[in-house]
Amino acid sequence: MDKAEFETPELKEYTVVPLVQEGSMAHSKPFVAKPEHQEQLGFPGELVDDWKERALDKMGELLGKYRSLQVFLDACVKCGACTDKCHYYLGTADPKNMPVARQDLLRKVYRRYFTLAGRYFPALVGATDLTEAVVEDWYRYYHQCSECRRCSVFCPYGIDTAEITMAGREILDSIGVGQKYSNEIIGKVHRIGNNLGLPEPALADTLEGLEEEVEEDTGVAVKFPLDQEGADVLLVTPSADFFAEPHVDGLIGYGKVFHQAGISWTLSSYASEAANFGIFIGSYEHMQKVAMRIRKAALELGVNRIVVGECGHAWRVAYSFWNTLIGPFDFLDPAYPAPQHICEFTYDLMQRGALKLDKEANDDKVVTFHDSCNVSRASRMGDMPGGQFIIPRALLRASCNHFVDMAPETINENTFCCGGGGGLLTDDLVELRVKGALPRMQALQQVIDENGVTHMAAICAICKSQFTKVLPYYQLGMDMIISVHQLVGDTLVLGDEQ
Amino acid sequence: MSALTALFALLFYLATAILLVGLGRKIWQYARTPAPLKVPTTPAPTTRAGVVARLFREVVFFESLFKGSKWSWLFGWLFHFGLLLVLVRHLRYFTEPVWAVSALVQDLGVYMGMVMTVGLLGLLARRSLVDRLRYISAPSDYLMLVLLIGIAVSGLLMKYYFRTDVVAFKAFMLGVMRFSWEPLPADPMLIIHLGLVILLMLIFPFSKLLHVPGLFFSPTRNQVDNPRERRHLAPWASALDSTRAQGG
Ligand code: SF4
């Protein structure tokens, strides 16, 4: 990527809400899906002739299917509380990246065609006709939202722009204008089983290599089993964990935890992906189809538990939707939550004293934690609200002597998106990604300056990839970003018992 | 019976009917539309009682808005709280004998009219001064505030300068409610005040005032965080579900 094409925003000491700069990101849009990517998902290959009717039909259909959409389009009072909450607005100053303005792109059409006021007094209520220019704006700005839900925390009616973005993308798909990155990947999962298109033999090879590597490093034969029938646990993890840095060190960490706890586990080559981009494009059907592979694999392998690796949106889908989409999980051991997050799994073992950690192994690091948006605002860990903040931090405190949190307005449910979530983790959106990372980079820079932080831990494959890419733009080392389970794994005292 | 009395009596019937039917339709629509997936903004309560408490805090304290914008919260809360007391005070025009709560806030109610106006002016100032708010505001967003300010100010003016015969007005209101009309005092300020109120009632179900029922139906606020314990199938989604069950 050519760094000179745009300017990386400057890190200030505190968040500055920029003045509106109309059109400053109007040039940003991801590659449009090719006909083959569209058709494999059952969408029209290219813009259909009767796009206007079809888009309105689809909007009507979605309004009848999703109460969220219907209520959110009606209820906004334009109070402005959300206007300075989106990292993309803070990073780009484009007013259409203010959550309410992003909603308005859809709302103004909704008002025009579905409400009395908009039908008779369009100018009065800001209703407009559905034109090609509107569709173009939809494509641009519904691909400048990472569906992170930060705006929904601050809205007096809980209006969640992510729901609007999903509806917008669904409408776009239905008229033949899909996004290449997401749709191509969903097709790959349907065909091969993971986002990377990694077939079984390649996966088996990779895991074997990993076993050798870990044995060389530690002298202990930690296994990374694949398709092992009768294993106790099926681990479903984002495919980036299989070889990308720093993800793979997280996978090694999970392996060590399983090894040390003496719990038999397996990966599945059929369901070799926790990520589920169906959610990004708002498609219930595709989300369900992608998730269904996991139910099938669990049944075929005869496991008792399903554990999900470090991934934000995947955990949202698993925690919030799996039971509904692919449940009931009555074939699993009811003694454990189904599904269970790897952090819950490890935390539980720690509580029971099944793991011995030598914190000093991480004494060279000062660690902070990036809360991933989907984990923070769309899911939970453990049995009490907010467990999703407590449990990963408990793991970090147990494995690092030096842990500090970033500024309170940037963590927990207030966390800022990494800038690459929601199907935007693609090189054709790199300017957006760099600018959208600004609030997080600012908070990170602050703890670097004040506390000498050396590493930022995360539990999301997208966050890890995104930070690896954008940290250098802010003159920070890309290896600052690290998996929580790498830190856990590095401190785990491996013994040979069991 | 003056034409004015007849006109306003009829307008009251019309406005009430449109308000009730319009709101009823919207509430029915919200209630009927499925929420196919669990989407509460977390951390969220894990019990029904917790959800009730969450909604209570939203309705009474504007909890999320407080986190979001202190100025909007301050002005918004002043306006709504003032409006509530003013409305309770106005019950005395509709009840005979006057309800105890209404009598209770009798004195306070007037000051609340001022509090409400201050809140509205603050909201209007924010809307016209902050560039982000200007960007997202349609003419109707300003007009709504102007309308409410008009109602509040005309009411206050009536209290202090252009006094109207409240006993006669109450007789009119009760007459309208009992379908045996009594004359409406023909004071211009009263006519303006009533006209604006009727206008507000008429546009309520077609405007952003739908945030009132909307809040109670907002899935991010009214759902219990228990998706691992309970399935949450919408009717249209369970069609997909049974397809799956048959297909393996
Ligand atoms: S905070 Fe909610 S009600 Fe206020 S402008 Fe944003 S979306 Fe609309």
Ligand code: SF4
């Ligand atoms: S969901 Fe996140 S990215 Fe989308 S508008 Fe809201 S804050 Fe911005």
